[in-house]
Amino acid sequence: MTLDLPKESLVKMYRKMLEIRFFEEKVFGLYGQNLVPGTIHLYAGEEAVAVGVCSALSKDDYITSTHRGHGHCIAKGADLKRTMAEILGKKTGYCKGKGGSMHIADFSIGMLGATAVVGAGLPIAVGAGLSARLRKTGQVVACFFGEGASNQGTFHESINMASAWKLPVIFVCENNLYAMGTRQSRIMNIENIADRAVSYGIPGVSVDGNDVLAVYEAACVAVERARRVEGPTLIECKTYRQKGHSRVDPAKYRPREEVEGWLQRDPIKRLRHKLIQTVISTEAELQEIEKEVSSEIEDAVKFAVESTFPAPEEALEDVYAQI
């Protein structure tokens, strides 16, 4: 059905996923050169979730993110240069280099913030949904979190309240099977996180999170429901992180065949294949896009590397609200 989307929309999704992937590949290398303060949680393999959901949102809609924040940010329309600068701790970054990928935010594109505290984005999304309702703006909020976060109290409290008050929130569970090194089956007696929706009287759907069009379709249905003031939806996107939990995790706890199986279902390769197979795009066109994205990322790296660090005396600026 979604292949009926105009070519520009499909190609835009492909480009966005590539931006996230190429961006992260660069950050991976920069980390190895000691240019990334702190750490970075890798998103490679999960790009279809961020892009599928954000493609169903408008610029005014909101998202909340996780410790794996840069992918969501880019999918919502963040500037690559300022995102890269933030990750490198530079003054030209979105949070003046003081947030990094785990605390990146840009209200101008509706990105309300990443958070390092697992499950902390859910109540923030409910608050934003309530605010949109009270202001009668028609905005919706997409809230990203992992399957591990779905065991936190905040998951249950947030979905319950959003459901009771029919708030315009889309709860997007990125089920990548592992919470750090812990496999889902070791800590949960259910296979589908979406089943939890029943307890709150809202729709719960599980989709192939490596198929950007499947994610997009589910997100569109949820967005329409939210805008009709019918309440939230829980979308579980079954996906896989191709690398370790963070840059320093070799992820040896995962069977090799499992990793290889998921690599074959890489979301970017799948969309590429579909675009070629259905004659929507040509090989040459896609190669051109790949070249363009690659050069945009190079520009972002150059911008970030050449930017200055914030001065030590600026450390407490922007921390407290002015009253």
Ligand SMILES: Cc1ncc(C[n+]2csc(CCOP(=O)(O)OP(=O)(O)O)c2C)c(N)n1
């Ligand atoms: C409240 C809290 N507990 C524990 C941690 C440590 N921690 C960081 S990421 C993570 C795993 C989260 O797993 P999941 O929610 O499935 O997201 P994923 O990392 O798979 O994207 C944990 C336990 C934390 N940051 N916050």
